[in-house]
Amino acid sequence: xxxxxxxxxxxxxxxxxxxxxxxxxxxxxxxxxxxxxxxxxxxxxxxxxxxxxxxxxxxxxxxxxxxxxxxxxxxxxxxxxxxxxxxxxxxxxxxxxxxxxxxxxxxxxxxxxxxxxxxxxxxxxxxxxxxxxxxxxxxxxxxxxxxxxxxxxxxxxxxxxxxxxxxxxxxxxxxxxxxxxxxxxxxxxxxxxxxxxxxxxxxxxxxxxxxxxxxxxxxxxxxxxxxxxxxxxxxxxxx
Amino acid sequence: xxxxxxxxxxxxxxxxxxxxxxxxxxxxxxxxxxxxxxxxxxxxxxxxxxxxxxxxxxxxxxxxxxxxxxxxxxxxxxxxxxxxxxxxxxxxxxxxxxxxxxxxxxxxxxxxxxxxxxxxxxxxxxxxxxxxxxxxxxxxxxxxxxxxxxxxxxxxxxxxxxxxxxxxxxxxxxxxxxxxxxxxxxxxxxxxxxxxxxxxxxxxxxxxxxxxxxxxxxxxxxxxxxxxxxxxxxxxxxx
DNA sequence: ACTTACATGGTTATCATACAACACTGGTCT
DNA sequence: AGACCAGTGTTGTATGATAACCATGTAAGT
Numbered sequence: 001x002x003x004x005x006x007x008x009x010x011x012x013x014x015x016x017x018x019x020x021x022x023x024x025x026x027x028x029x030x031x032x033x034x035x036x037x038x039x040x041x042x043x044x045x046x047x048x049x050x051x052x053x054x055x056x057x058x059x060x061x062x063x064x065x066x067x068x069x070x071x072x073x074x075x076x077x078x079x080x081x082x083x084x085x086x087x088x089x090x091x092x093x094x095x096x097x098x099x100x101x102x103x104x105x106x107x108x109x110x111x112x113x114x115x116x117x118x119x120x121x122x123x124x125x126x127x128x129x130x131x132x133x134x135x136x137x138x139x140x141x142x143x144x145x146x147x148x149x150x151x152x153x154x155x156x157x158x159x160x161x162x163x164x165x166x167x168x169x170x171x172x173x174x175x176x177x178x179x180x181x182x183x184x185x186x187x188x189x190x191x192x193x194x195x196x197x198x199x200x201x202x203x204x205x206x207x208x209x210x211x212x213x214x215x216x217x218x219x220x221x222x223x224x225x226x227x228x229x230x231x232x233x234x235x236x237x238x239x
Numbered sequence: 240x241x242x243x244x245x246x247x248x249x250x251x252x253x254x255x256x257x258x259x260x261x262x263x264x265x266x267x268x269x270x271x272x273x274x275x276x277x278x279x280x281x282x283x284x285x286x287x288x289x290x291x292x293x294x295x296x297x298x299x300x301x302x303x304x305x306x307x308x309x310x311x312x313x314x315x316x317x318x319x320x321x322x323x324x325x326x327x328x329x330x331x332x333x334x335x336x337x338x339x340x341x342x343x344x345x346x347x348x349x350x351x352x353x354x355x356x357x358x359x360x361x362x363x364x365x366x367x368x369x370x371x372x373x374x375x376x377x378x379x380x381x382x383x384x385x386x387x388x389x390x391x392x393x394x395x396x397x398x399x400x401x402x403x404x405x406x407x408x409x410x411x412x413x414x415x416x417x418x419x420x421x422x423x424x425x426x427x428x429x430x431x432x433x434x435x436x437x438x439x440x441x442x443x444x445x446x447x448x449x450x451x452x453x454x455x456x457x458x459x460x461x462x463x464x465x466x467x468x469x470x471x472x473x474x475x476x477x478x
Numbered sequence: 479a480c481t482t483a484c485a486t487g488g489t490t491a492t493c494a495t496a497c498a499a500c501a502c503t504g505g506t507c508t
Numbered sequence: 509a510g511a512c513c514a515g516t517g518t519t520g521t522a523t524g525a526t527a528a529c530c531a532t533g534t535a536a537g538t
Contacts, residue, residue: 059295060302072500086325101403164340311529
């Protein structure tokens with residue numbers, strides 16, 4: 001029997017819950033930039049935890065740039081929410097709308113990355129992509145090796161753009177998407193899908209190799225559209 | 240005298256120092272992925288702080304995905320460093336290649352955002368954009384008010400996509416770009432540029448109002464191309 | 479031999495309290 | 509009015525204690 005246990009034992013840490021709670025207050029506008037947060041004592045009381053836990057939560061929010069605090073005065077909501085880091089709340093992603101938004105964002109980046117890659121790819125890039133496809137062909141659909149190689153293919157496309165931040169952003173977004181998909185756990189397995197997916201990848205590679213940006217864009221768009229269906233994101237209206 | 244003080248008043252917080260210190264250990268490879276950190280007691284002793292401070296530092300590192308901890312076992316260095324946050328190093332952006340990459344990334348997002356906004360914008364969105372253009376028209380080119388309104392216009396376009404993360408990502412990227420431009424300080428001032436820039440904005444707005452995605456895409460692309468020239472980023476080959 | 483139950487030590491998670499450092503307010507004194 | 513000063517509230521830090529949990533070893537039971 002294949003037991004399916006929860007992937008992550010979603011942080012039982014109280015400080016995480018408190019931080020998410022405050023974070024939500026800010027996101028939903030109940031705490032406006034510049035506003036002063038309740039005192040640590042009050043927060044501890046309202047949440048029913050010790051002041052210590054509240055402090056850990058605040059330390060976290062401070063590091064994320066969402067709030068700032070000064071000894072003797074208090075803690076305040078930061079004017080520009082995201083100072084130097086960009087954070088995606090895991091809990092928020094459980095909601096369908098958020099997931100769909102993130103998926104769309106990933107689509108935009110991947111599609112344009114494919115187009116840029118077609119223009120700028122080097123011989124080494126092509127080699128790496130081909131290797132990835134070969135490895136994927138031998139791996140069973142949905143296996144760890146398959147997923148890993150799939151990720152590597154896309155990462156190579158991103159790297160082939162020559163854009164230093166494309167890889168960083170795309171892996172970041174893709175990771176979040178992948179987590180959500182795994183968490184929802186509604187992926188089908190089939191031999192046919194393997195062939196279909198491989199074909200999509202192959203077309204992307206062909207277009208990139210040919211240096212045809214528009215074709216690469218279309219191929220990547222088709223691939224992502226197919227992936228969305230495979231995951232169960234049907235309600236997607238493209239232009 | 241214009242005093243130029245350190246941008247960030249490097250948090251006097253002890254927890255920040257401890258977190259940075261541990262973070263450095265990880266970055267420099269003295270703590271490898273999977274390694275177990277010293278116990279909180281030991282860390283508190285070696286750093287000469289209370290265990291409470293160590294815990295706040297660990298809470299921060301945990302939220303950054305650098306380490307994970309489990310009750311009864313200990314704290315360990317995470318395998319994949321970037322779990323939930325995305326960071327862009329400020330120093331790295333000083334290099335031209337990095338800046339150009341980020342500018343390109345922003346372009347991709349803005350252009351597609353404009354196209355999506357043309358399809359999905361509401362009446363309120365159009366109102367906000369129009370207000371922004373009026374305000375910008377009255378503000379002197381390059382003034383604080385002008386920059387602020389410019390930012391708001393773009394943010395409204397991003398919001399009009401209905402994509403929950405478009406605003407977040409775009410403001411994040413734009414902020415980094417803006418910082419770099421301000422730091423380099425090579426922007427020209429002129430009355431003509433004000434009119435040109437306003438015209439570009441107007442064309443974007445018109446396309447969005449008309450619901451013409453392709454036109455909005457082109458208008459935004461033209462605007463960014465113009466902005467690149469104004470900032471002195473000439474070497475940009477679009478397909 | 480193998481499994482189960484229990485005991486023990488070590489670690490994190492949380493709580494509670496106390497004190498120090500700092501900001502703000504209001505009154506007093508000059 | 510302006511300077512000084514005490515008082516109060518808040519964050520920052522320290523300290524000790526307790527609960528929950530993991531890992532390991534050992535004894536009891538099968």
